Amino acid sequence: MPNLNINFAGIKSPNPFWLASAPPTNSGYQVMKAFEAGWGGAVWKTLGVPVINVSSRYGSTNYRNTRMAGFNNIELITDRPLIDNLKEIEEVKKYFPDHAIIASLMVESKAEWEQIIKDVENAGADGIELNFGCPHGMCERGMGSAVGQEPDVLETIVGWAKEAATIPVITKLTPNISHIIDPGLAAVRGGTDAISLINTIKSIVGIDLDTYAPYPVVDGKGTNGGYCGPAVKPIALEMTKELAKHPDIRTTPISGIGGIETWRDVVEFILLGASSVQVCTAVMHYGFGIVREMEQGLVQFMNDKGYETIYDFVGKALPNVTEWKHLNLKHKVVAKINADKCIGCDLCYIACDDGAHQAIALPKNGSRIPEIIDENCVGCNLCSLVCPVEECITMEKRDDGTQHVTWDEKTQAGTIPTTFNDDRAGGKGHYVPKPTDALKV
Amino acid sequence: MAEYKKPTTEQEFEVNFAQKKPLMNPTQAYYESSRCLFCYDAPCMNACPTHIDIPLFIKQIHTGNTVGAAKTIFDANWLGNACGVVCPTGELCEGACVYDGQDVPVIQIGRLQNYATSHAMKADVTLFKAGADNGKKVAIVGAGPAGIACACELRVLGYEVDIFEAKDKPSGLTVYGIAPYKITNQEVLDEMDYLEKQLNYKVHYNHPITTAEQVADIEAKYDAVFLGVGIGATARLGLAGENKEGVIGAVEFIEDLRMKHHEVDVPPRVVVIGGGNTAMDAASESAKMGAKSVTLAYRRDRESMGAYGFEYKFAIATGVQSLFNATPVEIVGNGRATGVKFAKTEVRDGKLQNIPDSEFVVNCDLVIKATGQGKQATFFNLIKGLELDDRKRLKVNLENYQTTNPKYFAGGDAVNGGAEVVNAAYEGKMAAQGIDAWLNGK
Numbered sequence: 001m002p003n004l005n006i007n008f009a010g011i012k013s014p015n016p017f018w019l020a021s022a023p024p025t026n027s028g029y030q031v032m033k034a035f036e037a038g039w040g041g042a043v044w045k046t047l048g049v050p051v052i053n054v055s056s057r058y059g060s061t062n063y064r065n066t067r068m069a070g071f072n073n074i075e076l077i078t079d080r081p082l083i084d085n086l087k088e089i090e091e092v093k094k095y096f097p098d099h100a101i102i103a104s105l106m107v108e109s110k111a112e113w114e115q116i117i118k119d120v121e122n123a124g125a126d127g128i129e130l131n132f133g134c135p136h137g138m139c140e141r142g143m144g145s146a147v148g149q150e151p152d153v154l155e156t157i158v159g160w161a162k163e164a165a166t167i168p169v170i171t172k173l174t175p176n177i178s179h180i181i182d183p184g185l186a187a188v189r190g191g192t193d194a195i196s197l198i199n200t201i202k203s204i205v206g207i208d209l210d211t212y213a214p215y216p217v218v219d220g221k222g223t224n225g226g227y228c229g230p231a232v233k234p235i236a237l238e239m240t241k242e243l244a245k246h247p248d249i250r251t252t253p254i255s256g257i258g259g260i261e262t263w264r265d266v267v268e269f270i271l272l273g274a275s276s277v278q279v280c281t282a283v284m285h286y287g288f289g290i291v292r293e294m295e296q297g298l299v300q301f302m303n304d305k306g307y308e309t310i311y312d313f314v315g316k317a318l319p320n321v322t323e324w325k326h327l328n329l330k331h332k333v334v335a336k337i338n339a340d341k342c343i344g345c346d347l348c349y350i351a352c353d354d355g356a357h358q359a360i361a362l363p364k365n366g367s368r369i370p371e372i373i374d375e376n377c378v379g380c381n382l383c384s385l386v387c388p389v390e391e392c393i394t395m396e397k398r399d400d401g402t403q404h405v406t407w408d409e410k411t412q413a414g415t416i417p418t419t420f421n422d423d424r425a426g427g428k429g430h431y432v433p434k435p436t437d438a439l440k441v
Numbered sequence: 442m443a444e445y446k447k448p449t450t451e452q453e454f455e456v457n458f459a460q461k462k463p464l465m466n467p468t469q470a471y472y473e474s475s476r477c478l479f480c481y482d483a484p485c486m487n488a489c490p491t492h493i494d495i496p497l498f499i500k501q502i503h504t505g506n507t508v509g510a511a512k513t514i515f516d517a518n519w520l521g522n523a524c525g526v527v528c529p530t531g532e533l534c535e536g537a538c539v540y541d542g543q544d545v546p547v548i549q550i551g552r553l554q555n556y557a558t559s560h561a562m563k564a565d566v567t568l569f570k571a572g573a574d575n576g577k578k579v580a581i582v583g584a585g586p587a588g589i590a591c592a593c594e595l596r597v598l599g600y601e602v603d604i605f606e607a608k609d610k611p612s613g614l615t616v617y618g619i620a621p622y623k624i625t626n627q628e629v630l631d632e633m634d635y636l637e638k639q640l641n642y643k644v645h646y647n648h649p650i651t652t653a654e655q656v657a658d659i660e661a662k663y664d665a666v667f668l669g670v671g672i673g674a675t676a677r678l679g680l681a682g683e684n685k686e687g688v689i690g691a692v693e694f695i696e697d698l699r700m701k702h703h704e705v706d707v708p709p710r711v712v713v714i715g716g717g718n719t720a721m722d723a724a725s726e727s728a729k730m731g732a733k734s735v736t737l738a739y740r741r742d743r744e745s746m747g748a749y750g751f752e753y754k755f756a757i758a759t760g761v762q763s764l765f766n767a768t769p770v771e772i773v774g775n776g777r778a779t780g781v782k783f784a785k786t787e788v789r790d791g792k793l794q795n796i797p798d799s800e801f802v803v804n805c806d807l808v809i810k811a812t813g814q815g816k817q818a819t820f821f822n823l824i825k826g827l828e829l830d831d832r833k834r835l836k837v838n839l840e841n842y843q844t845t846n847p848k849y850f851a852g853g854d855a856v857n858g859g860a861e862v863v864n865a866a867y868e869g870k871m872a873a874q875g876i877d878a879w880l881n882g883k
Contacts (some may be wrong), residue, residue, distance in 0.1 A: 064503070065475035343542030351479035368484065368539075388478055389543055 002042070003297070003309050008254045008276045009194035011127040011409025013100040015040035016185050016266070016298075017291050020257050020278035021104035021129060021172075024288070026078060031427040032095060037288035038295055041100030043278060044089060045118060046077035046131045048106035048143070053079050058284075059205040059215035059225060070232065071281045072205045072225030074216060076137045077106055082116075082368035086123040093124035102127040102170065105161075106134070106143050113157065114164040127167050127262020130158065130192075132183070133174040133199020135226045138165075145199065148174030151186035158190025168193040170255060173239075175232075176202050180239040184249050195243060196255035196278060198236045200226025215423050229281040233259030237272055250315075261290065271317035275310060310314055324348025325411070330403035333379035333395040335372045336361070341392035344368030348383035348393060356382045358433055442470075444760045446732025447707070454703040457729040458621040461755075462526045465556040466551075473549050474503035480539055488537035490517035491867045495550055496536060502557055511561030512568050514554055519590040522562060522632040523615050525555030527623045527854040528863050529749055530713035541590045559628075562635045569639045572599035577880055579606065579819035581665040584644050585613020587853025588669030589633065591867030591876075592642040598877050602642035603663070607649035613671055614854075615862050617696045620722040622729070626699060656823045659847065661856055665876045668835065668844070668851040669869060672726055672859055673815035677713075680771030687779075688872040691715065691811035698726055707808030708779040712781045713761075714769055715811030721756040723809045728759040735761045740786050741793060764803070768795060772808055780804040817855060824849060834858045841875025842868055850876050 004015040018041035019025045019034055026045045034042055053076055061070030078085060089101055103120035105128055107113055114138020119127060132145030132154055147153050154171070161169050171187035173180065175198040187195055202224050204214045214222035243249045256274030260266060261282035271275050282290050307313050338349070349370040352360040359376035360383060363369065372383075384393040410416045417425040448454040465473065477499040485495045494513050501510035512844060514521035518883065530536070530551035536780065538547035559567060579595050583587045584606035592602045610616050616629040637644070650656065659666060675690020677683060691713070698705050707730035714722045716739035724737045737756060739746055742765050767783040774780065785799035816833035826846035828836045835844055835851045842850045852868025877883075 065472050114443035341543070343539040344480075344484065345478045347478060347537045 002144055002299055002307060004298065006040075006166075006276055006310055008100075008255065009127070009170065011041070011100050011102065011194075011277065013040040014096070014098060014278040015295065016270070017041070017294055018043060018100065018102070018255065018276055019283060020280040021046050021102075021131065022280035022284070023073075023075065024283045026080070026281060028092050031088075031092050031101070034288045034291075034369070035092070035096045036100050038291040039099075041102065041126075041276070043102040043104050043129050044085065044125075046104040046106045046134075047082055047085055047120065048077050048131075048138075049108065049112075049141075051076040051079050051137075054218045056216040056218045059182070061205050061231060063228075068281065068285050069155045069230050070203075070205060070227055071229035071284070072200070072203045072227045074136050074218075074223055074225045077104075077131070077134070079093040083179070085118055086419045088091075089120065089123040089125055100126045102129050104129040104131050104146040104172070106131040106138060108141075108143060110160045113160045117161060117164040121167055124411065125167060127193075128161060128165055128171040128172060129172050129196060130139065130161055131199070132157075133172050133173055133197075135174060135176050135200055135228075136224055145174040145176050148172075148183055148199070149177055151182045154183055154282055154406060155186040155190040158187050158192050162191040162193075170194040170196050170240075171217070172199055172257075173197040174199045175235060175239055175258075180242050181246055181249070184243045184246065188252055192252065194253040195249070196257055197243070198232070198239055198258045201232055201235065203227030204437075228258065229285075230259045230261060233265060233268075237268060238276055240269060241272045245318055245321065261285075261294075262406075263294045263301065266294055266298055267301055267313075268317075270310060270314055273315040273318055275314050276322055300359060308396045323408075326406050328404050328406060329410075330399055330405055332399040334374055335379070335381075335383050336394050336396045336399050337370060337372060337383075338392050338394070341371050341389050342369045343389055343392075345388060346370060347386045347388065351386045353383050378430070445729045445731050446727075448703040450703055454621075457731075460625070460629070461622050462549075462552050462555065463685050464559055465552050470502055470507075470553060470556045473553055473678050474499045476540075477548050478539065483757055484537035484539060485534040485548075486725050488533045489517075490533070490861070490863045493517040493521070493534075495510060495554075495743075499548065499550070500558060507557050507560045508564070508566050508568070510557035511566070513559055515561075515568055518863065518866050519593040519636060519870060520586050520612075520615065520632065520862055522555060522630055522635075523555075523586075523612070523619075523624055524559035524863045524866065525551045525558060526620050526628075527615065527753070528811070528861060531751055532749055533863070539563070549577060558632070562631055565635075567639055569593070569597060573598040574601065575599035577601070577664045578603070579665045579667060579876060580659045581669060582659075582669045583607075583613065583669035583855075584611040584646075585671050585853055586615055586865035587671075587851075587855075587872070588613070588667065589636065590866040591669060591850075591852065591873045592869075593636055594639050594873030595868045595876065596640040596642050598873065600877075604642060605648045605650050605659075606644055606646050609646045611644055611646075613669075613865075615698055618692060618797040619690050619699075619862070620695070620721075620726060621702075622725075624761075626876075627728065637706035639729070647738055650820070650823075653823050655734050664880055666849050667869070667872055667876065668849055668855060669853045669865070670817050670820060670851075671679060671854040673817050675810050676813050676815040677814055678769065678810060680769055680772055682774065682778070685772050685774055686777040687774070687806060688772055688808045688810065688869055689806070690814075691719045691809050692814055694723055695719070695726065696811050698730070705730065707732050710802055710805040711735045711807045711809060712805040713737050713809045713811055714781070715739065715813075716741065716748060717813075718748045718752050720809075720811030721748045721752040724761040725756040725759040727807070727809065728761055729755075731833045732807075734805075735759075736764050736805070738764040738767050738769065738783060738803070740766070741788075742766055770795070770800060778805065778808050781808055812860065832858055837872075838875075841878060842872035843875055843879060847879070852881075870877075 021043040025042045028185040031042045059072045060068045063069040103125040132148035138144035139146040164422040171192040206215045255276040256269030256275045349360045359373045360370045387393040479496045483496045498510040498513040534550045535547045578601040581604040584604045611633040711727040711732045727735045771782040780802045784795040821827045828845040851873040852872045853865035
């Protein structure tokens, strides 16, 4: 049995599964229930200045029959009294001394930061998370993402927190910036013990077609919300990787957040450098019980790969994430259709013909099993992605693996194409049908 | 057997004839529509005789444009609502669904279709209106699916349309001949009302065309005539004792059942003779009407039956027993049928022959003949120049459904010899376009 324990910047937790600061961690009742269900840690719903929440708070992006493929909210930080939250933190810690409770905080002045840090430390919190992420409501008041978007301000406040805190400080970043490295570096400069990301992405999930108001609609009006859920995972993975690869940030522990729902998501974040993960939307959708699938899958993965601790594979995919210019231009894959599995939907044909590189033909004999035109196939994968049948279209390696040349190498060797007519230009010899061939189809 | 209690009230009838393809609720439609792959050049669409753009209407249902879905359906098939539930979809659209290639349940296209059209009908959405009057008039004989489809299409094109119908309800066999578990009378007639309200063709009910004078009158008054007269009553078998009481044609039996429901008294023992879909219906209906024993007798083997496999299985599931390789030779009984005398058959020298001295009697109280319907030859004789093929079907040009008398067009069972509602709907529509082209010298 692998050991799932983590020591995240000094915060100990029986496993890397934490609840993100959000509605599921709004009360001691919920956090206790979560720990009972198997979660290792919880970042308490953000404590801070007094707020009033609106009614109608969440909106969702449904894709086909999938509810909440994306999710957004306009809920603010906790609206419960600070004293109640502090008492409940204390009580939960009594029952679960070995689980991690991190207090998410959001206040304005230095004095407020000092006071609230003292309060949560007294309540027994194991760590602090600075909420510099919320892209709705609080940012209008100069907090949340307003801080996360200003590296200098962020750095200053991290400094205040570090000065005041005796427990580890995690800085939570907003993705609503053009370059995640800037706030990441600012957090490190401020002395943060760890970084968590991503907070939600500024979003409008839809418009009511009768009232012309964005969801969630509050009495005929709406505002941008913060987007999360499975749809944002790719963005979160990319930003996690950016920080984890950066020479000045990579020694800072990262807690990965964004669309995590299954063990696969967990493993992917860990492979890109996260050493704890935080979950919200999946719990809001399915309840705390989903952790059992995550845990079982993670254990299975670690057993299969022979890992004993999480740290055996933290960041293991990072060496393989490189810049485009370092990709091997000699690598060649070509699609292959397994005729025995093909059901004849011909989505690959039309996707390739209309949406890609005209490298799939339909047989003239009326058969619905398409054929790959090898010489036209650029190996883009599209057909294999649209194919609804498991393992029906595979991408077959065609190069012999002996050749390796990258754009970077070519640049250095002075062999990159310099004009469009250059014979070395990529698409020059590539087949495309005549424009008027479209009229014959 | 006796799975079914003899229905004595309308409610009991409805229980026994529960709809095989009940109306989907919005949640069912949402999930089912989400599964469609939106195939390129979709096989389901090509398998539909009316070529409904199925992937489109399914996507429309899924995106909450259910009215648009109904429009897509009716654009291709004027009897789109009935066809959703009465079509043998497993043999047509659903039979072509590519999911079947990986043993994934196919999309319930028929029910989705019926869901969309039912929605438009219930909401009374106006999807169509008659075209600007073009001053020309077309007469239609028969308000069956072919006639109604032809009328709708002609109205859109601006023709004035009069339909002459012998019975007192429209839709022909859709209301009079379809098995009651496939569609209710009300649902059939609701679609008829829905179409008639939008397109304002005139139906003259209880107005059979039986004389040369009537034909001459129609010819004089109308620019073209569409014949959607279907096929006739159940044909005589020429058996000894066929005229006894308790011997009825399947078409007549089913019509009686559809019109009178639980008031039809089906006796305990029934023999159904025939191997087509109508025989299967008559047999399963007898069982659902509480008959204690129903025997389905067919002169050849099971593989030779004309009925769809699923219809046979359905009949068997209702408790019907089958008797193969047996041909009736006599209806026995004194004034009233008390049994059918069969001879066993075998194929000898490539021909079906009775086995000598193999006769036996199956006792029963009712004999239902589902052995094919007579043709409308007498009626066709009233019209000059109509040619019939060797199976007494009206000959038409399949490009425009024009008969050998240029003023007459035809479609439906009279032309195809007896097929599905969807085929009639398609042919009626095509004939309307044929009429329009012919009258405009196109």
